[in-house]
Amino acid sequence: MNSLWRIFWxxxxxxxxxxxxxxxxxxxxxxxxxxxxxxxGDGTAEGFRELFVSYGLGGVFTLLVIAILASATGSIASERxxxxxxxxxxxxxxxxxxxxxxxxxxxxxxxxVLAFPCAVLVCSQEYRGIxxxxxxxxxxxxxxxxxxxxxxxxxxxxxxxPAIKRARKSTILRILAQRAKxxxxxxxxxxxASWNFPGFAEWAKANPSVxxxxxxxxxxxxxQHSDVRGSVSASGFLGTVSNVTxxxxxxxxxxxxxxxxxxxxxxxxxxxxxxxxxxxGGNAVMLRPRQDVELLIPADAFAWNVLRSYVVMVAVLMxxxxxxxxxxxxxxxPVALFVAFVLLIVSEMSPSVIDQYPDQLESxxxxxIGLAMTRAVGRMSKPVSELSPISPLADNDCVEARDAAWAFxxxxxxxPVAFALLSAFLLRRKQE
Amino acid sequence: xxxxxxxxxxxxKTFRDFWLRPTVxxxxxxxxxxxxxxxFGLLGPNGSGKSTTIKMILGLLSPSAGKVSLFxxxxxxxxxxxxxxxxxxxxxxxxxxxxxxTLMYYAGLSNLPRAVARERTAQLLEMVKLDNVATxxxxxxxxxxxxxxxxxxxxxxxxxxxxxxEPTSGLDPVSTKEVKTLVKAxxxxxxxxxxxxxxxxxxxDICDRVMILNHGxxxxxxxxxxxxxxxxxxxxxxVGSGDEFALADFLA
Numbered sequence: 001m002n003s004l005w006r007i008f009w010x011x012x013x014x015x016x017x018x019x020x021x022x023x024x025x026x027x028x029x030x031x032x033x034x035x036x037x038x039x040x041g042d043g044t045a046e047g048f049r050e051l052f053v054s055y056g057l058g059g060v061f062t063l064l065v066i067a068i069l070a071s072a073t074g075s076i077a078s079e080r081x082x083x084x085x086x087x088x089x090x091x092x093x094x095x096x097x098x099x100x101x102x103x104x105x106x107x108x109x110x111x112x113v114l115a116f117p118c119a120v121l122v123c124s125q126e127y128r129g130i131x132x133x134x135x136x137x138x139x140x141x142x143x144x145x146x147x148x149x150x151x152x153x154x155x156x157x158x159x160x161x162p163a164i165k166r167a168r169k170s171t172i173l174r175i176l177a178q179r180a181k182x183x184x185x186x187x188x189x190x191x192x193a194s195w196n197f198p199g200f201a202e203w204a205k206a207n208p209s210v211x212x213x214x215x216x217x218x219x220x221x222x223x224q225h226s227d228v229r230g231s232v233s234a235s236g237f238l239g240t241v242s243n244v245t246x247x248x249x250x251x252x253x254x255x256x257x258x259x260x261x262x263x264x265x266x267x268x269x270x271x272x273x274x275x276x277x278x279x280x281g282g283n284a285v286m287l288r289p290r291q292d293v294e295l296l297i298p299a300d301a302f303a304w305n306v307l308r309s310y311v312v313m314v315a316v317l318m319x320x321x322x323x324x325x326x327x328x329x330x331x332x333x334p335v336a337l338f339v340a341f342v343l344l345i346v347s348e349m350s351p352s353v354i355d356q357y358p359d360q361l362e363s364x365x366x367x368x369i370g371l372a373m374t375r376a377v378g379r380m381s382k383p384v385s386e387l388s389p390i391s392p393l394a395d396n397d398c399v400e401a402r403d404a405a406w407a408f409x410x411x412x413x414x415x416p417v418a419f420a421l422l423s424a425f426l427l428r429r430k431q432e
Numbered sequence: 433x434x435x436x437x438x439x440x441x442x443x444x445k446t447f448r449d450f451w452l453r454p455t456v457x458x459x460x461x462x463x464x465x466x467x468x469x470x471x472f473g474l475l476g477p478n479g480s481g482k483s484t485t486i487k488m489i490l491g492l493l494s495p496s497a498g499k500v501s502l503f504x505x506x507x508x509x510x511x512x513x514x515x516x517x518x519x520x521x522x523x524x525x526x527x528x529x530x531x532x533x534t535l536m537y538y539a540g541l542s543n544l545p546r547a548v549a550r551e552r553t554a555q556l557l558e559m560v561k562l563d564n565v566a567t568x569x570x571x572x573x574x575x576x577x578x579x580x581x582x583x584x585x586x587x588x589x590x591x592x593x594x595x596x597x598e599p600t601s602g603l604d605p606v607s608t609k610e611v612k613t614l615v616k617a618x619x620x621x622x623x624x625x626x627x628x629x630x631x632x633x634x635x636x637d638i639c640d641r642v643m644i645l646n647h648g649x650x651x652x653x654x655x656x657x658x659x660x661x662x663x664x665x666x667x668x669x670x671v672g673s674g675d676e677f678a679l680a681d682f683l684a
Contacts, residue, residue, distance in 0.1 A: 002540050002543050003540060003541045005540065006537055007541075009537070009540075010529075013528065013533070014528060017569075018528065082524065083520065083522070086492055086520065087518065087524055087538075087585070089492060090490045090492065090513060090516060091538065091541035091542055092513040092514040092542065092543060093510075
């Protein structure tokens with residue numbers, strides 16, 4: 001423990017005395033204070049908060065990812081190249097402590113620097129009394145289940161081309177799953193679409209003073225800016241949608257609206273867990289039930305949400321540090337730096353590459369290899385990319401406590417420990 | 433009780449390339465024993481295998497064949513490393529740390545309690561005459577001052593065995609004499625010392641026994657007093673005269 005603390009202290013001292021911490025802190029605060037002057041938003045407080053979180057905190061987080069990755073790759077590699085590492089290695093200290101102590105120090109720096117922008121964010125927004133919301137999506141079969149059904153139907157259909165029938169099942173299933181995810185539901189004029197939210201009615205009974213909202217993201221037939229009218233109803237609540245000219249709309253639902261009989265064409269679903277949208281406008285509307293329909297339940301204060309987001313971001317930065325230290329343990333500093341940034345760029349790009357490049361392109365061998373590699377990096381970097389809290393925080397969606405705990409357990413503890421063990425193995429091998 | 437602090441039995445080290453093909457046999461079937469309280473000199477020309485031997489003793493390299501033990505334990509064992517102090521050929525200090533912080537850092541790695549570490553740091557800084565610059569970063573130190581910090585770092589963990597790789601390398605005559613005096617004083621207190629040096633006169637002054645290495649093999653071993661009047665003459669007789677360069681032809 002003593003030696004771990006000493007290595008942690010050495011790395012921390014190195015980062016402080018090389019001005020790294022001060023420069024990061026100055027850059028972060030400068031960005032947080034300059035950003036509101038550069039980007040003014042859409043004129044509403046809500047729009048400004050969204051931009052402030054996305055670009056302000058998002059910018060600082062990106063800066064920290066790059067800085068921590070660069071520092072981490074050099075942490076062990078430069079020590080080894082300067083031959084200082086051997087002086088530590090001949091002491092009674094484990095190679096695991098050498099790697100783990102450095103990762104913790106880098107995470108501590110990240111946590112320290114990130115605390116300031118988060119504090120700025122809370123101080124500038126909390127007085128508005130904003131509350132974040134728990135987000136629930138309708139219960140639907142998974143895209144994979146839907147894809148499997150579609151696949152069976154395709155195969156049974158005599159009109160399906162022989163080429164598709166001959167193709168690899170996993171490839172077809174992947175295309176169909178993507179199609180299921182993006183599947184649009186059309187709600188025609190004077191018709192109703194319903195979705196099931198299990199447990200909603202029970203929740204409504206247990207919380208008589210809390211009123212939920214619905215968030216719908218519309219795409220009309222020809223333009224995303226067409227007027228949309230209608231109503232949403234759910235388990236004794238009713239909300240009205242009118243004159244919507246935005247793609248995404250949050251519709252507050254009121255209990256008293258039910259008592260007065262409501263104004264929409266939708267029937268209220270007082271006992272069931274069903275939420276319905278009735279289209280009373282002149283245009284048919286389209287939305288993707290898996291992505292565009294969300295039930296919002298008010299939760300706790302903005303500051304708590306920032307705190308949970310902070311935990312997730314620190315956990316992700318710890319994982320970034322762990323990857324950097326691991327690469328630095330096995331490679332020379334410039335090579336480790338290059339590999340680290342290639343991995344970072346590919347992991348950031350992989351979701352859009354996978355989404356946008358259809359499998360038809362896989363006819364070429366090079367494309368096939370490229371897509372397979374991109375998919376592999378995308379899959380490996382999922383813990384980092386999927387848990388980014390910036391987007392939910394900007395939308396005022398709750399970063400759930402269980403997600404923060406999961407991020408801490410996996411990204412801060414389990415994966416970095418695994419990387420520290422691998423680094424220790426590499427450190428011992430590297431001596432040979 | 434086994435009196436050997438360091439023991440190498442038929443130890444060999446072969447370096448291999450990426451494809452695991454042997455490239456260099458740096459040390460070949462070396463037998464070496466350093467006994468408790470002894471000052472042992474490992475001598476040899478450049479490329480003779482001194483550094484590789486020291487790295488195997490320190491546990492920084494594993495032998496390809498044979499056995500290396502330190503205090504009867506594998507060199508990588510924490511119990512063995514806790515009893516070891518090492519001064520490398522160059523000082524390799526953290527430039528942003530002060531001498532006091534450097535010593536406290538290595539004391540922490542050697543698991544010394546904080547109070548003991550503080551006391552020992554003060555003693556060692558006084559001993560190497562750096563107590564007046566104890567709070568200045570070592571990055572701005574001269575080579576001699578940095579060497580003294582490195583020597584104090586090697587001694588911070590109260591080692592029973594001190595491994596000195598070219599301890600007087602780059603030092604002026606006054607500092608060289610100080611280091612030699614210190615090594616003698618430590619030896620008198622019963623510390624086991626293994627040293628390498630190119631300066632044969634230095635080895636003659638401080639070593640009880642020496643081993644001369646050439647091409648990774650021991651070519652001579654014995655007490656300094658038994659190797660004749662001049663260690664240099666004996667050394668040159670064993671590893672070559674040093675007249676290989678045909679300088680006259682080149683200049684003609």
